[in-house]
Amino acid sequence: MSEKTVSPLGRPNPMAGELHTLRANPANCHWGYFDPALAPVLKVKSGDIIQAEAITQHAGDAPELMMDDTTWAIFNGIPEEDRYPGVHIMTGPIWIEGAKPGDMLEVRYLSMTPRTQYGANLAANWGQLYQEFDETERVTIYQLDQNSMNARALYAYDVKEKYTTPGRVTRCPECDRHQALNGVRVPMRPHLGTAGVAPDVPGRMSTIPPGLHGGNIDNWRIGAGSTMYYPIAVDGALFSIGDPHVSQGDGEISGTAIESSLDVMFQVILRKDFFFPSPLLEAPDCWIVHGFDEDLNQAARNASIDTIELLTEHQGLSRNDAYSLISVAGDLGITQVVDTRQGAHIRIPRNILPPRE
Incomplete structure (x- = not known):
């Protein structure tokens, strides 16, 4: 095992540091x-806690329901020609003192609370079955409902x-609505x-x-109560958050x-x-x-190879034992198929592994 292969399991809880507030606005996004x-x-600093706002780029799908003053300020304050090459509004970046490559x-994601009572799903042109639906976006x-933690469809419309x-801001009052x-x-x-x-x-x-930096992983398990580990590539790490969701299935089929x-x-x-070579989720x-x-x-295949590294370098299993274990107890899933670079993941239950000191 290398010098930097101490298992993250069983680590002591660090003292909570300073609490910071990071507002979403044109200067911070x-x-x-x-x-x-x-x-x-x-x-x-390491141990600090951040309360941040993450704004969806799809608020314009129902501006009268999903756009507050904060959202309008970002949409109006960041010109269209500066929204490239991707699509997501990112809050940050955050510099972590002492962070170095390697x-x-x-x-540790502590809480995630919807800022509005509404959300939008776009069956997009990059969705897996776009051509099956006459190349029409819906x-x-x-x-x-945050009391029951359920969502229900209000209406749908075609674009x-x-x-x-x-x-994009769609003036839905001017479009035909369908029950859904x-x-x-x-x-x-x-x-x-x-x-x-x-x-x-x-x-x-x-x-x-x-990618290895994280980015648009689109894993619905990256929510409150979970912890992500990201390999740092540049000084300060420069961590950003965005693309907030309230519900998604594995695959994100419609886009x-x-x-x-x-x-x-x-x-x-x-x-x-x-150290771990790829973004690692601890649920x-x-x-x-x-x-x-x-x-x-x-x-x-990449997920399988890195899972073997998790089990060997951080759990002490042999490569042959790790290979057997991911076949009999690991669940291979499709994270998403719509983000140009597709994602797979392997889930390993924590309760089957012996405790590590």
């Missing part, structure tokens, strides 16, 4: 990209023009579709594809989740005692290892 040259909007950023607007401009999903209740599970550190590449990197803005509280912890009951590639088979 960047639209569509990660960039290692982007100046941080907040500087924190370290890990542990992000928007379904949902009402959120013939492709969603090509990030932050009568009697259906969708469980809410608020999470971040996109979050991550700045990659070590020159210039802007699109927020659309996921989007139920998109809705969130208030997100999280703690950042700088880890210099271990209350399991570990989830991610793999990405333009080819879904290769994405699954």
